[in-house]
Amino acid sequence: MTRTVAMLCLFVSGPLWAVSSLIERFSSGQFPVPVEILKQVEAEYAGKAQILEFEVERRGAGQRYDILLVEQSHRRRVIGLRLDGHGELLRKEVESPLNEDDALTALMALQRRGIALSELVQQGINAHSAYLVELSLDHDRGISYLELDLINTEGKHTLAYDLITGERLEDW
DSSP states (O other), X not given: OHHHHHHHHHHHHHHHHHHHHHHHHHHTTSSOOHHHHHHHHHHHTXXXXXXXXXXXXXXXXXXXXXXXXXXXXXXXXXXEEEEETTSOEEEEEEESOOOOHHHHHHHHHHHHHTOOHHHHHHHHHHHHTOEEEEEEXXXXXXXXXXXXXXXXXXXXXXXXXXXXXXXXXXXX
């Protein structure tokens, strides 16, 4: 019984420790905050590709960023980037063609709106005093949306924003 309780405590506290570890890294200035990496990639690929997915992965004493972009000239060509914790390129690959029409619909909605993805992300960050750990663009139920996973001292939060209006989708 004691062993089961100890294993349960370890299982429950593991993700909380990972969240607090990432928060510590970002708040200490040891690593750039993820939204700054997002802005860096947006600037580097401006006019060439749009971000479709973004994820922070904790790796030992550091972390890395995995980012998927869709080329603007070849709407179905996907570029995969892996960056180190400071935003330096580790690997770049042109991946198989994008076969997700929902993702393309979401990208086009964001483009028509004429707002940078990082601006919408910043809204969620400001509303929760949080750090970005994952984002994706998608289209479902007739709505193109941005889904964000954010972390703060209260834990992990998932938010969704309508890409057409910029409004938060409450019951998503």
